[in-house]
Amino acid sequence: MTTTVRSLTTVRNIGIMAHIDAGKTTTAERILFFTGVSRRIGEVHDGAAALDFLKQERDRGITITSAATTCHWTVDGTEHTLNLIDTPGHVDFTIEVERCLRVLDGAVTVFDGVAGVEPQSETVWRQADRYGVPRICFVNKMDRAGADLHRCVGMIRERLGAVPLVMQLPIGAEAGFEGVVDLVSGRAHVWPDDRHTVVDVPADLAEDARRWRAALVETVAEHDEELMDLYLGGTEPSPEQVHAAIRRLTVASVVTPVFCGSAYRNKGVQPLLDAVVRYLPSPLDVDTAHGVPDDDAPLSALAFKIMTDRFLGRLTFVRIYSGRLVSGASALNSVKARKERIGKIYRVHAGDREEIGSAGAGDIVAVMGLKRTTTGETLCDADHPVILESMDFPAPVIEVAVEPTSKGDLDRLGVALRRLAEEDPSFQVREDGGQTVIGGMGELHLEILIDRMKEEFQVDAGVGRPRVAYRETIRRPVRDVDHLHRKQDGGKGQYAKVRIAVEPIEDGYEFVNKVTGGRIPREFIPSVDAGCQEAMHTGVLTGHEMTGVRVTLLDGDFHPIDSSELAFRVAGSMAFKEAVRRASPVLLEPVMAVEVTVPDDHLGSVIGDLNRRRGRVEGTGERAGARIVRALVPLSEMFGYVGDLRGMTSGRGVFVMEFDSYAEVPPSVARTLGA
Numbered sequence: 001m002t003t004t005v006r007s008l009t010t011v012r013n014i015g016i017m018a019h020i021d022a023g024k025t026t027t028a029e030r031i032l033f034f035t036g037v038s039r040r041i042g043e044v045h046d047g048a049a050a051l052d053f054l055k056q057e058r059d060r061g062i063t064i065t066s067a068a069t070t071c072h073w074t075v076d077g078t079e080h081t082l083n084l085i086d087t088p089g090h091v092d093f094t095i096e097v098e099r100c101l102r103v104l105d106g107a108v109t110v111f112d113g114v115a116g117v118e119p120q121s122e123t124v125w126r127q128a129d130r131y132g133v134p135r136i137c138f139v140n141k142m143d144r145a146g147a148d149l150h151r152c153v154g155m156i157r158e159r160l161g162a163v164p165l166v167m168q169l170p171i172g173a174e175a176g177f178e179g180v181v182d183l184v185s186g187r188a189h190v191w192p193d194d195r196h197t198v199v200d201v202p203a204d205l206a207e208d209a210r211r212w213r214a215a216l217v218e219t220v221a222e223h224d225e226e227l228m229d230l231y232l233g234g235t236e237p238s239p240e241q242v243h244a245a246i247r248r249l250t251v252a253s254v255v256t257p258v259f260c261g262s263a264y265r266n267k268g269v270q271p272l273l274d275a276v277v278r279y280l281p282s283p284l285d286v287d288t289a290h291g292v293p294d295d296d297a298p299l300s301a302l303a304f305k306i307m308t309d310r311f312l313g314r315l316t317f318v319r320i321y322s323g324r325l326v327s328g329a330s331a332l333n334s335v336k337a338r339k340e341r342i343g344k345i346y347r348v349h350a351g352d353r354e355e356i357g358s359a360g361a362g363d364i365v366a367v368m369g370l371k372r373t374t375t376g377e378t379l380c381d382a383d384h385p386v387i388l389e390s391m392d393f394p395a396p397v398i399e400v401a402v403e404p405t406s407k408g409d410l411d412r413l414g415v416a417l418r419r420l421a422e423e424d425p426s427f428q429v430r431e432d433g434g435q436t437v438i439g440g441m442g443e444l445h446l447e448i449l450i451d452r453m454k455e456e457f458q459v460d461a462g463v464g465r466p467r468v469a470y471r472e473t474i475r476r477p478v479r480d481v482d483h484l485h486r487k488q489d490g491g492k493g494q495y496a497k498v499r500i501a502v503e504p505i506e507d508g509y510e511f512v513n514k515v516t517g518g519r520i521p522r523e524f525i526p527s528v529d530a531g532c533q534e535a536m537h538t539g540v541l542t543g544h545e546m547t548g549v550r551v552t553l554l555d556g557d558f559h560p561i562d563s564s565e566l567a568f569r570v571a572g573s574m575a576f577k578e579a580v581r582r583a584s585p586v587l588l589e590p591v592m593a594v595e596v597t598v599p600d601d602h603l604g605s606v607i608g609d610l611n612r613r614r615g616r617v618e619g620t621g622e623r624a625g626a627r628i629v630r631a632l633v634p635l636s637e638m639f640g641y642v643g644d645l646r647g648m649t650s651g652r653g654v655f656v657m658e659f660d661s662y663a664e665v666p667p668s669v670a671r672t673l674g675a
């Protein structure tokens with residue numbers, strides 16, 4: 001336990017979040033660059049060499065191509081390990097974004113210093129709110145005309161309902177942006193010729209710096225008792241005391257420290273890294289549902305991403321919550337109930353891959369050689385099985401037909417779908433009248449899958465319009481439905497007779513056999529079951545998949561020569577269809593739990609609109625200064641909601657939705673669907 005505690009205080013598992021174009025990629029690249037270069041400077045003892053290297057690297061560009069990249073940063077003489085987790089760029093609600101938010105302990109949110117807080121930044125911010133991810137902010141692009149730190153801070157306060165702490169003041173502006181004043185230390189950071197240099201605060205900023213430092217200490221004291229005591233006692237708190245208080249408040253998501261700079265011009269990145277170490281939580285600071293990370297406890301780890309590394313091939317990225325992951329050992333995949341052998345374990349750096357023999361609780365590493373484990377599954381000690389993430393993937397509620405252009409595309413489609421399914425178990429593929437239909441959890445989810453199919457796997461295909469995945473079920477029980485299947489044309493005939501009952505159940509399909517005394521030979525019973533299951537795929541109203549039916553096989557008859565598996569399968573299927581027709585079949589539609597976040601003045605129009613969409617408002621609430629509406633709305637009414645909500649709220653409303661349940665389609669709507 002003590003080893004874990006000692007090492008984990010120096011680990012930061014963080015993500016960088018931003019809306020498109022704020023500079024997420026540039027900032028991440030600079031972080032990887034400066035953390036790499038800091039080691040090199042140590043090696044060559046020559047700043048100039050490092051700067052040459054910087055220029056080369058800048059020309060070439062480092063890109064993050066990994067789900068988690070490890071780098072190191074030293075603050076106050078202690079080296080820290082930063083695992084930078086790549087959070088997907090798309091802002092809508094998807095399992096992948098959620099999973100990344102789940103494995104990281106803290107985040108840096110990047111804003112564009114000119115545009116400030118844009119609607120999309122609100123979405124990103126609210127997602128992090130939902131998961132209680134502590135954040136620091138980086139106001140980027142301070143070198144651009146019109147960049148304004150204080151306006152951005154005001155927007156963080158008003159639009160996002162956060163308590164921002166102004167940690168720095170910019171030195172110079174636009175093309176003349178030179179660096180920042182660090183209000184805690186009272187020193188200035190500047191970058192003449194890209195060289196990070198710490199100097200005295202310029203005289204013309206000294207007064208401002210004093211005022212803003214006082215304001216900073218006051219805000220922190222308002223929220224932190226320890227600092228308040230010092231403050232009231234008239235003692236000027238030391239930088240260490242201020243750091244400690246800000247760390248406590250940031251980890252508790254009470255305040256959000258704000259930094260600024262220009263990633264593109266290499267200004268402000270090193271102080272941002274200091275802040276990541278100083279203020280963002282270590283795995284020990286985070287109150288996870290899985291308890292305190294402990295190396296001596298049984299293993300539990302979550303696979304959160306599978307990707308193909310250009311050097312190593314297929315890698316599974318895992319976050320270890322407890323115990324140790326050891327190369328060569330075996331672990332239980334508790335979701336699939338299968339043993340897996342842990343292959344080589346790696347840390348992925350910007351330029352190289354470092355093999356490590358094992359990794360402990362709180363860490364994020366890449367594992368080679370996992371054959372069966374897919375995204376979202378748990379690896380654990382076989383004697384202590386746990387499942388970290390519920391794998392209860394909701395039924396795909398929306399589908400599109402995909403039609404490959406050529407035979408070659410058809411083959412590539414097969415490969416693509418297999419690979420994508422490994423990475424993301426939340427989508428499904430089925431055949432429908434010779435067409436490949438893929439089902440997913442939302443419009444965007446399908447869009448991303450199709451983009452990847454086209455780009456990564458070069459599948460050229462026509463794609464149909466997304467449509468709702470309806471279901472059918474029955475409303476009342478029916479007994480004693482007989483079907484005799486008999487054919488006599490020349491040679492061997494076909495003969496099978498069955499009597500079944502059907503009744504509604506919660507969901508899925510069940511088969512009960514009550515035939516006794518060999519009235520149907522035992523080997524044919526599974527054929528009746530199979531026939532009914534086949535018939536479940538095509539409902540009697542609109543041809544959609546059925547759910548919620550129990551079939552009981554009551555009686556039957558056979559012929560010693562003409563009966564066969566095929567004959568009983570056909571009889572089962574026909575009897576099932578007949579029974580369902582008599583059992584008051586109805587059409588079901590997916591209903592989504594929708595959560596809309598809106599500024600107060602738009603609440604009325606958003607609720608009115610939800611009602612018009614056949615929605616049922618379940619309640620309203622407040623989070624971080626914005627209003628929240630929770631409603632249950634049929635998915636078919638939610639197509640295009642992103643744009644409509646934007647229009648209704650001047651772009652400031654955001655929403656998330658997830659599958660809730662299937663509900664009966666009202667008769668008037670069902671008629672328009674041909675039921």
Ligand SMILES: Nc1nc2c(ncn2[C@@H]2O[C@H](COP(=O)(O)OP(=O)(O)OP(=O)(O)O)[C@@H](O)[C@H]2O)c(=O)[nH]1
Nearest residue numbers: 020021022023024025026089140141144262263264
């Ligand atoms: N002037 C200026 N431009 C910047 C700065 N940081 C990034 N940019 C530019 O802004 C654009 C977007 O930057 P990216 O880093 O690609 O932004 P992103 O948020 O990763 O965007 P996506 O990859 O599209 O999500 C690029 O043209 C960058 O060169 C900065 O500090 N100053």
